[in-house]
Amino acid sequence: MRPLSMSGNFLLAPIPEASSDCLLPKDIKLAVLGSGRVGKSAMIVRFLTKRFIGDYEPNTDKLYSRLVCVEGDQLSLQIQDTPGCVQVQGSLLQAADSLSKCMQWAEGFVLVYSITDYSSYQSIRPLHQHIRRVHPDAKAPVIIVGNKGDLLHARQVPTQDGLQLASELGSLFLEISTSENYEDVCDVFQHLCKEVSKLHSLGGERRRSSAIPRPRSPHMQDLKRRFKQALSSKVKSPSALG
Template sequence: MSQFPSSFLLVPIPESPGSDAPHNKIVKIVVLGGSSVGKTALVVRFLTKRFIGDYEANTGALYSRKFTIDGEQISLQVQDTPFVSLEDNSDGISCQEQINRSIYWADGFVFVYSITDYESYRVIRPLHQHIRKIHPNANMPLLLVANKGDLLRARQVPAGEGLRLAGELGGSYAEVSAREGSDGVHAAFQQLCQEVGRLAGGCPGEKRRGLHLARPKSPNMQDLKRRLKQALSSRARAPTAL
């Protein structure tokens, strides 16, 4: 079972090492997917239990918070990312270099698609293949999230297809609605954190052998204050679609 403090601030991870106590295990998760699937909404739901229906274009924010899972203190780092798209007339993907750096950095992966957008579902398989090229032999804890589960009348991706794809990729599957509640989102992310934590092993914060890429950049404080203000004022605004 996880334990989250009731009040906290999403904070950028310091660029200098040593911000985590030596006894804390570091769990690093990256959230990936197509355009307008609700990646940021899911991250905010998981970390704050709040829903924000309107976002500026995501430039890739990296957030950290500490919590206890299975009786162990964990330092969780969550990397939000810009969108991934299919290349024209091919099954390959087009993604920014920032996403590649995040893939190198992460220990666990959250793939997100919208049940109302079949193209976002089509991105997932080539995205997984792309990650496999970067980590050909790694054990990859993976969570496939079908978001916007509240928009059933607009569904384009049957739940069975999501389940089959998760099985094919060797990951777990959850259909959730970032808009309607935090319980399903929290349970899915928590399961992934537990799996990453079990597989982490070694010394806390130990990096993959041979990995010398810089960590993804944290958001600046102005961006962070704006996002926090959005979260705190979200309840006063009428909900809008993702």
């Protein structure tokens, strides 16, 4: 089941290095968060290389970079992998300082759990709440991903639970198998790249509009014109009398 549908209008492929006389590509900063052994690193590497590397989970943060083209725009995509040291006590997230800094740095987020590990699913809500505390304007796009969709025999998290959680949090949801479906993995990063790029465009439009003086109302311009005419007639009247 794939509740998140994609239009297929994206091209995420390596592009030539920009020459010195070209504008530098915009930065798109994404972070992949979740518990350990849910397939975060495997998702990133599969997206960047099309190769599946199993349940490889590094114990330290790693930043991946790649030049991509999204709807004709050249972008510098940066994806921050994070260690799976996420501890949840009740509904509270015990986040390391490095994780909080990563949330401050990133502009879009992938929250990953494994459908074979219910505890990893339970960490998604506190992670999402922590993101919204770091980004209180609620503009940073978030996608919730239920990974390892091929391991149906070991499923602990029903698809409906993922859909319901995403609906409650106002996020998109996609259940995927990193090992079996490269296109699903691409859908996740394609959508986030597009959403973050939209935020950049909106921010640029706001900055441009603030630099343009607000046009005067026609009524005010008419009043000033009539005032100048009246003043001019008063200056001319003495000479006419002489």
